[in-house]
Amino acid sequence: MTELLTAAQMRAIEAAAIASGEVTGLELMERAGRGVVAAIFEEWPELAPSWGPAPKPPEYFLQNDEQGLHRAVVLCGPGNNGGDGFVVARLLKETGWDVEVFLYGDAEKLPPDARVNYVRWVEIGGVQSFEFGDDVMGPDDLTLVVDAFFGTGLVRPLEGFGSLFLSFAEERASRFPYTKIVSVDLPSAVCADSGRPIVSESFVGLPEIAAFPVTHAHLTVTFHKAKRGHYLSDGPICCGRLRFVDIGLDDFDQRVDVGQQKPALILTHERWPQYPSLPKKQGHKYSHGHALILSGGVGKGGAARLAARGALRVGAGAVTVGCPPAALIENAAQLNAIMLWNVKDVAALTDILADDRINALCLGPGMGVSDESRGLVEAGLKSGRAIVLDADALTLIGRDAPLFAMLHDRCVLTPHAGEFARLFPDIADKLAAPATKGPAYSKVDATCEAAKRAGCVVLFKGPDTVIADLSGRCSINASVYERSAPWLATAGSGDVLAGFITGLLARGFGPMQAAESGAWLQTECALSFGPGLIAEDLPEELPKVFRALGL
Ligand SMILES: NC(=O)C1=CN([C@@H]2O[C@H](COP(=O)(O)OP(=O)(O)OC[C@H]3O[C@@H](n4cnc5c(N)ncnc54)[C@H](O)[C@@H]3O)[C@@H](O)[C@H]2O)[C@@H](O)CC1
Ligand SMILES: Nc1ncnc2c1ncn2[C@@H]1O[C@H](COP(=O)(O)OP(=O)(O)O)[C@@H](O)[C@H]1O
Ligand SMILES: [K+]
Numbered sequence: 001m002t003e004l005l006t007a008a009q010m011r012a013i014e015a016a017a018i019a020s021g022e023v024t025g026l027e028l029m030e031r032a033g034r035g036v037v038a039a040i041f042e043e044w045p046e047l048a049p050s051w052g053p054a055p056k057p058p059e060y061f062l063q064n065d066e067q068g069l070h071r072a073v074v075l076c077g078p079g080n081n082g083g084d085g086f087v088v089a090r091l092l093k094e095t096g097w098d099v100e101v102f103l104y105g106d107a108e109k110l111p112p113d114a115r116v117n118y119v120r121w122v123e124i125g126g127v128q129s130f131e132f133g134d135d136v137m138g139p140d141d142l143t144l145v146v147d148a149f150f151g152t153g154l155v156r157p158l159e160g161f162g163s164l165f166l167s168f169a170e171e172r173a174s175r176f177p178y179t180k181i182v183s184v185d186l187p188s189a190v191c192a193d194s195g196r197p198i199v200s201e202s203f204v205g206l207p208e209i210a211a212f213p214v215t216h217a218h219l220t221v222t223f224h225k226a227k228r229g230h231y232l233s234d235g236p237i238c239c240g241r242l243r244f245v246d247i248g249l250d251d252f253d254q255r256v257d258v259g260q261q262k263p264a265l266i267l268t269h270e271r272w273p274q275y276p277s278l279p280k281k282q283g284h285k286y287s288h289g290h291a292l293i294l295s296g297g298v299g300k301g302g303a304a305r306l307a308a309r310g311a312l313r314v315g316a317g318a319v320t321v322g323c324p325p326a327a328l329i330e331n332a333a334q335l336n337a338i339m340l341w342n343v344k345d346v347a348a349l350t351d352i353l354a355d356d357r358i359n360a361l362c363l364g365p366g367m368g369v370s371d372e373s374r375g376l377v378e379a380g381l382k383s384g385r386a387i388v389l390d391a392d393a394l395t396l397i398g399r400d401a402p403l404f405a406m407l408h409d410r411c412v413l414t415p416h417a418g419e420f421a422r423l424f425p426d427i428a429d430k431l432a433a434p435a436t437k438g439p440a441y442s443k444v445d446a447t448c449e450a451a452k453r454a455g456c457v458v459l460f461k462g463p464d465t466v467i468a469d470l471s472g473r474c475s476i477n478a479s480v481y482e483r484s485a486p487w488l489a490t491a492g493s494g495d496v497l498a499g500f501i502t503g504l505l506a507r508g509f510g511p512m513q514a515a516e517s518g519a520w521l522q523t524e525c526a527l528s529f530g531p532g533l534i535a536e537d538l539p540e541e542l543p544k545v546f547r548a549l550g551l
Helices: 007-019 025-043 080-094 112-122 160-175 235-239 302-313 325-332 346-352 371-382 391-398 401-405 417-423 425-432 443-454 493-506 511-529 537-548
Strands: 002-004 071-076 098-103 144-148 180-184 219-223 241-245 264-267 290-294 318-323 339-342 358-363 386-389 411-413 457-460 464-468 474-478
Touching (some): 025 112, 025 180, 025 219, 025 241, 071 160, 080 098, 080 112, 080 144, 080 180, 144 160, 160 180, 235 241, 302 318, 302 358, 302 493, 302 537, 358 493, 386 493, 391 401, 391 417, 391 493, 411 443, 411 511, 417 425, 425 443, 443 464, 474 511, 493 537, 511 537
Parallel strands (some): 071 144, 144 180, 180 219, 290 318, 290 358, 318 339, 358 386, 386 411, 411 457
Antiparallel strands (some): 002 264
16 A cells, blocks of 8 residues: 655655755756656657657648647646646657647746746747637647646636636547647646646536536656545546656655645555455354344345355355345345344344354345334444444434444444435535635545544545545545446445455454455456446455455
8 A cells, every 4th residue: 555645745745855955846847847758658659759750640630831740739837837847848849849838827927946947948949829719729730738737736726728728628639539638747627635626616506527627638647656636536537547757756755744634545456455364364164253234124135145245255254144034035045155044123133142253244235224224223333343334324324313423433334425425414515515726625534524523434435435544544445547447336336345344344354454455355356357247246256356366
């Protein structure tokens, strides 16, 4: 696992590096710009100088005389992101590209390092002025738009010329697939801390991404480490692909006091929760715990059966489904290794929980929201067992303050966005409010606040699943970029996730460890299985994922 930085943390690391005297801001900017150009050539080798002259675009696209020359438009902003843009413009020009530069801001007010690179650029090229009505992207043969308006410094919406240019770039790339947009550090208009586009008040009320001209880059090249916004919310969609450039700041990470903000960890294919307890140790079945999963009534048992299958495959020694008497036959017809108990009412559950070998519970999937279900949730919470609360159990807790007050530090709540809003309406409102200034309130902020309030682990689902505990520890299981698994959006996949977490709790994982590992495994199973996945496939894919981990 590694950490994602906020803009403030990145600034602090940069400041520490410069203060050490080991590097100057200008050197960092040069490394950044060079890294962007190298990343462009790695991403599209046909654009690299070693590839030879640019191939001729089709006849009907040619409108200029410079046939065979690659052409770039570089959009520079008023800060150091713009400074990186001037470096990129210079380097592309040096490799023989035809480069046009636009500046959003006043050249006299550029910060010192950006100003130096502006001056270096104007020695070899011009800065274009912009008149309304111009087709600033020029002839149709445009190869590259470099978006260097704003990076980690974005604090308010782009206006006028800035937002117009982003929409010109979008429009051009949507018409001509060979026109690539590359964002420097972050797509301009995307908040580095939240991944949310910063929108103008005048767009309030419209869906953010639809209402605001934000670039959907083909490639985003960032420096040192990923920022939270690269992985949260709309960030990944706007970034396209993400590449990293090492600008020599590794030594300074440790020297910086990152203040009150705990790091957000990122779980990716390579960075997985390597808990020593994941391999199964010797012992009999009850050394690996006994998970009890409560099911709904007649015809409502599918969700619990999916969760139970997940808990068993993830390694719980024994798994039992508990259901009302009328549903016993239906469940018996479908379960073999999973045991089945009659849980006719709250008293029956309380009796069952007298057996302390049952060490993990899962309540909610298919359970219904009746008074009886409420009583079961109450009994489950009262037992003090490690417990996953999902689906209907979350709805019950959301509308019942005394039940909410019973949550404890062995609980894991697994809401999707709708359930999150029922549980934490004020927090959800903050997250849903338009982001009109940066740094904007993020899904990390929301999940951490929720975990603190609930006093337990909260796993807030989505392609950017955020998991937080009450201490402020937080991680993001990213199902984005090369780990994108949109086929997880299928009925029942959340039930299997609840089962994975319950099984891991039964095996003795702590709530945060179980939630992180369960979410990570769910994505790995989806990737391993591939398109066509249905929820039933997830537990069946686990052995393959475990084998690949060498367990
Ligand atoms: N932090 C680092 O270590 C490095 C940073 N570099 C670059 O520097 C960037 C950060 O530079 P800055 O802090 O100058 O920030 P930006 O260049 O992102 O923004 C510049 C300034 O514009 C103002 N601003 C924000 N939103 C605005 C808006 N909508 N309209 C008009 N003005 C607005 C703010 O005052 C902001 O500081 C990074 O994204 C990266 O590209 C690189 O040069 C390499 C090293
Ligand atoms: N686009 C997506 N990319 C990756 N994971 C997703 C995506 N959409 C949903 N998921 C995951 O799939 C699961 C869906 O859970 P949930 O909404 O509770 O569905 P259900 O109740 O039908 O099981 C969650 O774990 C969520 O994180
Ligand atoms: K940018």
